[in-house]
Amino acid sequence: MYSQLLTAPIGSTLAKLAAPNVIAMFVTLATSMAEAYFVGQLGTASLAGLALAFPMMMLSMMVSAGSMGGAISGAVAQKLGAGDRKAAENIAFHAVLLSVILSVVFSLLFLLGGKTIYSSLGGAGHVLTEALAYSDLFFSGCITMWIATGINGVIRATGKMQVAAFAMSMGSIVQIIMSGLLVFGVGPLPSMGIAGAAMGALIGFSCSAVFQLWYLTRKSGVLRLHISGNAINTHVLADILKVGSLASISPLSSVATIIAITGLVATFGDDALAGYGIGARLEFLMIPLIFGIGSASITMVGAHFGAGAYARGIRIGWVSAFSAAGLSGIVGVFLAMFPGVWADLFSDSEAVRDACRLYLEIVGPFYAFFGLGLCLYFASQGARKLFWPVIGALSRLAVIVVGGWYLDARGDTTIADFFILISIAMTAYGIMTAGAIRLGAWTVGISLKQAKLKN
Numbered sequence: 407m408y409s410q411l412l413t414a415p416i417g418s419t420l421a422k423l424a425a426p427n428v429i430a431m432f433v434t435l436a437t438s439m440a441e442a443y444f445v446g447q448l449g450t451a452s453l454a455g456l457a458l459a460f461p462m463m464m465l466s467m468m469v470s471a472g473s474m475g476g477a478i479s480g481a482v483a484q485k486l487g488a489g490d491r492k493a494a495e496n497i498a499f500h501a502v503l504l505s506v507i508l509s510v511v512f513s514l515l516f517l518l519g520g521k522t523i524y525s526s527l528g529g530a531g532h533v534l535t536e537a538l539a540y541s542d543l544f545f546s547g548c549i550t551m552w553i554a555t556g557i558n559g560v561i562r563a564t565g566k567m568q569v570a571a572f573a574m575s576m577g578s579i580v581q582i583i584m585s586g587l588l589v590f591g592v593g594p595l596p597s598m599g600i601a602g603a604a605m606g607a608l609i610g611f612s613c614s615a616v617f618q619l620w621y622l623t624r625k626s627g628v629l630r631l632h633i634s635g636n637a638i639n640t641h642v643l644a645d646i647l648k649v650g651s652l653a654s655i656s657p658l659s660s661v662a663t664i665i666a667i668t669g670l671v672a673t674f675g676d677d678a679l680a681g682y683g684i685g686a687r688l689e690f691l692m693i694p695l696i697f698g699i700g701s702a703s704i705t706m707v708g709a710h711f712g713a714g715a716y717a718r719g720i721r722i723g724w725v726s727a728f729s730a731a732g733l734s735g736i737v738g739v740f741l742a743m744f745p746g747v748w749a750d751l752f753s754d755s756e757a758v759r760d761a762c763r764l765y766l767e768i769v770g771p772f773y774a775f776f777g778l779g780l781c782l783y784f785a786s787q788g789a790r791k792l793f794w795p796v797i798g799a800l801s802r803l804a805v806i807v808v809g810g811w812y813l814d815a816r817g818d819t820t821i822a823d824f825f826i827l828i829s830i831a832m833t834a835y836g837i838m839t840a841g842a843i844r845l846g847a848w849t850v851g852i853s854l855k856q857a858k859l860k861n
Contacts, residue, residue, distance in 0.1 A: 411706055411710075412487075416722055417725060420699075420703070420706060420726055423567050423706065424699045424729075426571035426572075427562075427570070427698035427699070427701050427702060428698035428733075429571060429698075430570075430578075431694040431698040432695070433575045433579065434578050435694065436578070436582070437578040437581050437610075439691075439752075440582045440585065440586065441582075441585055441603045442456065442751075442752045443751060444586055444602075445600050445603055446752040447589075448589070448599060450677065452599070452600050453680045453758070454533045454680045454683065455532075455535070455536025455537040455539070455540065455600060456537070456603075456683065457683025458527055458533070458537040458668070459524065459540040459544075460540075460690070461665065461668070461686075461690070462661070463540075463604075464661070465657060465658070466545070467551060468657035468660070468661075469650075469654050469657055469658075470508070470555040471555035471697070472653070472693070473650050473651075473654040474505070474555075474556065474559075474646070474654070475559035476704055476784060476787035477559075477646050477647075477649040477650035477653055478498075478501040478504075478560060478646060478650075479559040479560070479563040479704045479788075480563075480649065480704050480707075480708040480789075480790055481649070481708075481790075482501075482563035482629075483705050483788060484709070484790070485497060485712065486628065486709065487709035487710065487712025487713045488712045491628075491629055494563075494629050495632060496636065497642060498560045498622065499631065499636045500643050501556050502631070502633070503643070504643055505555075506549060506552065506553065509548050510549070512552075513548055513549070517546060520538055520542060520545070521538060527672065528668070528672030528673070533676065536600050539600050539601045540601060540603060543604040543605060543608075547608040550612045551607075551608075553615040553619075554573070554612075554614040554615040557619060557622060557631070558574065558614075560622065560629075560631070561618060561622065562701050562704070563705055564629060565628065567702065567705075569618075570618075573614045573618045573621075577613050579610075580610040580613045581606045581610030583606075585605075585606030585607070587602075588603075588606055589602035649787065652792045653787055653792050653796070655796045655800065656783050659796075659800050659803040660799065663803050664686055666806050667682070667824055667827075668686075670814060671824060677757035677761065678821055680755070680758045681758040681759065681760065681761025681764075682765060682821075684748070684758070685748075685749070685761070685762045686765070689773075689776070692734050692773060692776065692777065693780065695733060695734065696734060696776075696781050696784070699729050699733070700781045701784065703726035703727075703781065703784055703788060705788065706788065707720075707723050707785050708789070708790075710722065710788075711788065711789050716848075719789065720789075722785070727778055727785065727840070730780065731775070733777060734773040734777030735771075735773055735777065738770040738771055738774065739770060742771050745762065745763035745766035745770075748762065749762035749763045761821065768822060768828075769828050769832070772829040772832045772833055773832070775837065776832045776835065779799070779802075779838075779839040779840065782843055783796075783799070789848045791850070794839065794842035794843065795843075795847075797838065798834075798835050799839075805830055806828070809827040810824070810827065813827065
């Protein structure tokens with residue numbers, strides 16, 4: 407498998423690896439759309455509550471799947487690329503252990519501090535109650551998500567993208583079905599309201615985790631996950647955490663950006679907050695689509711850097727990044743031209759729809775820069791060179807914080823001004839990340855003459 411990765415044509419191989427992931431991510435997109443639709447039928451307060459809680463759920467998922475999962479995938483891919491299966495299997499065991507530990511950390515954070523967090527974002531009254539109903543249930547069982555996404559990173563690193571994509575898609579389909587049944591209540595199942603959406607997510611992740619554990623312990627031919635008989639090695643845990651923690655700054659800054667804007671938009675009322683929540687959800691849903699390509703680049707770049715094929719690995723990173731930029735740009739421009747396609751799906755309130763349409767019309771065309779920067783961030787996990795992609799993400803947050811402070815202090819700010827600010831920040835993110843890598847961020851300490859493969 408890995409000898410083929412090192413010699414096969416870049417474009418077709420990347421497409422072959424990315425296709426299952428992209429399909430699975432479209433299923434994930436449908437899942438989140440269905441969840442928003444179900445909750446939207448409960449009323450504006452429930453939708454606004456979801457706008458507060460959803461970024462926190464996505465933060466946990468981005469850290470588990472994107473940051474730690476990417477660090478796991480990159481580490482396993484480099485060991486497999488170097489031909490060291492035993493070390494790769496050892497990393498897989500520690501990946502599961504680390505997922506369990508970090509799930510407990512996130513559970514405690516949001517179960518103990520959720521009310522304070524959502525109140526600080528402007529949540530009050532029934533909106534706050536709904537946000538906590540979703541958040542408390544989800545984070546009480548988020549260990550299922552952490553295990554599912556952590557193991558998925560191991561499977562992606564083996565190149566078995568079809569298996570990884572099937573596991574994700576299966577979990578998403580189960581989530582759609584169970585969320586619909588539990589939000590409204592059907593037959594003997596109770597009507598749980600917004601909490602039903604959280605329960606549906608946990609059931610879906612549980613199914614995905616069980617399937618993937620079975621596959622890696624019984625069926626995988628590239629490496630096997632050995633749950634017992636392993637000694638805990640703190641150095642392996644530290645190595646994963648070193649890359650994963652640095653990588654986590656990117657999703658943390660993304661969520662901090664959303665939080666900052668959410669707090670400012672909340673001053674315009676519940677309708678504006680709900681409308682912005684629907685619009686901003688598109689950004690969170692673009693992340694899985696970009697991740698579909700980015701996860702393939704983690705495997706390919708990691709395998710090449712592990713084998714010493716640096717020049718070819720760098721080319722793979724650029725091909726994947728521009729592919730992701732094109733995909734996200736097409737989606738963004740389409741929804742900017744036809745914002746009602748998205749806005750009208752989730753609410754019957756015209757005020758909510760207007761706020762969402764305005765967001766899409768202004769921000770949509772700039773999603774290409776977001777896709778460019780984010781995919782390079784994922785590819786950098788394969789190269790294990792994350793400093794500048796993280797700086798790029800922080801630059802986006804800095805633009806929002808400084809610009810938001812200025813707009814708030816000006817006094818005559820409209821909601822459109824904040825949306826323009828988001829567009830500027832996305833552009834800064836993409837340009838800074840791409841510029842840094844073009845100037846050699848991945849090749850610090852590496853001579854391209856060392857590369858074993860030039861083509």
